[in-house]
Amino acid sequence: MNTRKSIGLLALVAALGALAVSAASASATVVTPAATAVTITQKGQSPGFVTENAFATTSVQCKKASATFTTPSATNPPANNKNQVGVGTQSTANGSVTWDSGKPAFEECAVYSFAGGKWTETAQKAVVATNETSGKWTVSATNGYAGSGAFFITIPPKGATIELTGTGCTITVSEGRPTAVGGIYLNLTKELQVDGQVPFTSTSPIGCGGVSPAQFEAQFTANSGFEIN
Numbered sequence: 001m002n003t004r005k006s007i008g009l010l011a012l013v014a015a016l017g018a019l020a021v022s023a024a025s026a027s028a029t030v031v032t033p034a035a036t037a038v039t040i041t042q043k044g045q046s047p048g049f050v051t052e053n054a055f056a057t058t059s060v061q062c063k064k065a066s067a068t069f070t071t072p073s074a075t076n077p078p079a080n081n082k083n084q085v086g087v088g089t090q091s092t093a094n095g096s097v098t099w100d101s102g103k104p105a106f107e108e109c110a111v112y113s114f115a116g117g118k119w120t121e122t123a124q125k126a127v128v129a130t131n132e133t134s135g136k137w138t139v140s141a142t143n144g145y146a147g148s149g150a151f152f153i154t155i156p157p158k159g160a161t162i163e164l165t166g167t168g169c170t171i172t173v174s175e176g177r178p179t180a181v182g183g184i185y186l187n188l189t190k191e192l193q194v195d196g197q198v199p200f201t202s203t204s205p206i207g208c209g210g211v212s213p214a215q216f217e218a219q220f221t222a223n224s225g226f227e228i229n
Helices: 006-024
Strands: 037-042 048-051 058-070 096-100 105-115 118-130 138-143 148-155 160-164 169-173 179-186 191-198 200-202 214-222
Touching: 058 096, 058 118, 058 214, 148 191
Parallel strands: none
Antiparallel strands: 037 058, 037 214, 048 058, 048 214, 058 105, 096 138, 105 118, 118 160, 138 148, 148 179, 160 169, 169 200, 179 191, 191 214
8 A cells, every 4th residue: 555646546536537527428327237245355455544644654554354235126226326426426417326335344454654665564453343323334336438437435424433452542434424435446357446535533633543534545356246337
């Protein structure tokens, strides 16, 4: 994971922009196969949570991450095809198919320190817990071009907490409102790349969570080849 990554973020933003332009003139979004259970698991670099600071030297990264959801029960349900509007989302002429994702799981998480051009794991551990007490975790997809689609994960209010063990510090993610984190899903390789900002609060303004928002980055692979068209 590389937080000195303006190039990576700009590339993702540019790609999402291209998808939005393409989707605006395309047919309504279709997610297939219908009513199919899909599990996405971490691929490659660790999912990471880094305070949005050009000089950030601390991050929380997890070695395991996964989520399971079921695709919509119809391949093109009109009721689920709606424009997604809000922070971190896009609005297109034909809208996005949206459905419940179930809360994800993050395991074997730790605090990392950035020095010498790389992230190094420290002895400090972190416990990441997700919940749906203030709303559902959802995903939405918008058709794009060249076998890919825009993919958004929406975190409900207070949908995740990060406890830094032994410090008394707890970080609450997306405390005041839902937050959508954007990404790209590639139909051919079944890969999902997520990169976006999430607001947070912490029990201590100093030495606990840094400065909000934080950058969340992750790569996943789906166990079955659902497609966004």
